[in-house]
Amino acid sequence: MTTSSWVRLYGNPTRPVARAFVLVRLVMPLAILAGGIVRSGGAVSVVLGVLLLPPAGYGLLRLGRFMWRLTSSGVFVSGEGVRVLGTREVVVPWSRIAGFESRPRADVMSSAWTGVEVLWIVCTDGSAVPTRLSRGVPAAVSRRRTYERAVDTLDRMRGEHNGS
Numbered sequence: 001m002t003t004s005s006w007v008r009l010y011g012n013p014t015r016p017v018a019r020a021f022v023l024v025r026l027v028m029p030l031a032i033l034a035g036g037i038v039r040s041g042g043a044v045s046v047v048l049g050v051l052l053l054p055p056a057g058y059g060l061l062r063l064g065r066f067m068w069r070l071t072s073s074g075v076f077v078s079g080e081g082v083r084v085l086g087t088r089e090v091v092v093p094w095s096r097i098a099g100f101e102s103r104p105r106a107d108v109m110s111s112a113w114t115g116v117e118v119l120w121i122v123c124t125d126g127s128a129v130p131t132r133l134s135r136g137v138p139a140a141v142s143r144r145r146t147y148e149r150a151v152d153t154l155d156r157m158r159g160e161h162n163g164s
Contacts, residue, residue, distance in 0.1 A: 006076035006083055010133065010150045026064040030057055075119070075131045075150065077157055082121055084131050094161035098124045100154055102135055119151065 033056055034049075069087060076083040081093040102117040121129040135147045 006078045009075040009077055009153060010146050023064075025067070026060050030060055073132055075133050077154070079161070081161075082154065084121070084129055086132055090129050092121050092123060092129055094158060096123050096125070097158055097162070098122045099158075100151055101128070103128070103130075105130070105134070119147065119154075 030053075033052060066087070069085075073086045076085065081091055081095075082097065084090045084092070099122045101120050101122055103120045105116055105118050117135050119131045119133040119135075121131065123129065133147060133150055135144055
C-alpha cells in the first residue's frame, strides 16, 4: 500500500468518546474481577487469580480489539482509491470502481426488517463491496444528508481519478 493519506469520508475522524468508552469497558470488568479475588484472601485468591485472570484478560483483549476496530471503521478516500474499514479492510482502487449503488445491507435478515440500505461500491468486474454507510430509515434526515454528501463526494472523486 502506498503512503497516501486516507481521509474519513464522513463523521468524526477520531471518535474519541467511542474509543474512551472501549477502554473503560475493557478495564472495569478485569478490575472488578481482580478486586474480588484479592478480597477473598489466602490460597483461594492465588488459585482464582492464576485460573481466572489470564483467560479473562485474554478474552477482554480480543473483545477490545474487535470494539476498537469497529470504532475505527468507516469509508476513507485518498488518491489511491476507497478504503472500507470494518471488521476487515478492503481497498478498491479508483480504476476498479464502476460506480456506487444503494442496496440492502448484506445481512438479509436485518434489511428485511428495517429496510435499511447501505452504499455498495460496484467494481468494473461486476463484484460489489458493501460499506457501513447507510441511508437510514426515512425519519433519519441527518443520516440521509450525510449519505447523499458522501455519495456526491465519491462520484466527484471517481470522475477526477478516472477522467470521466
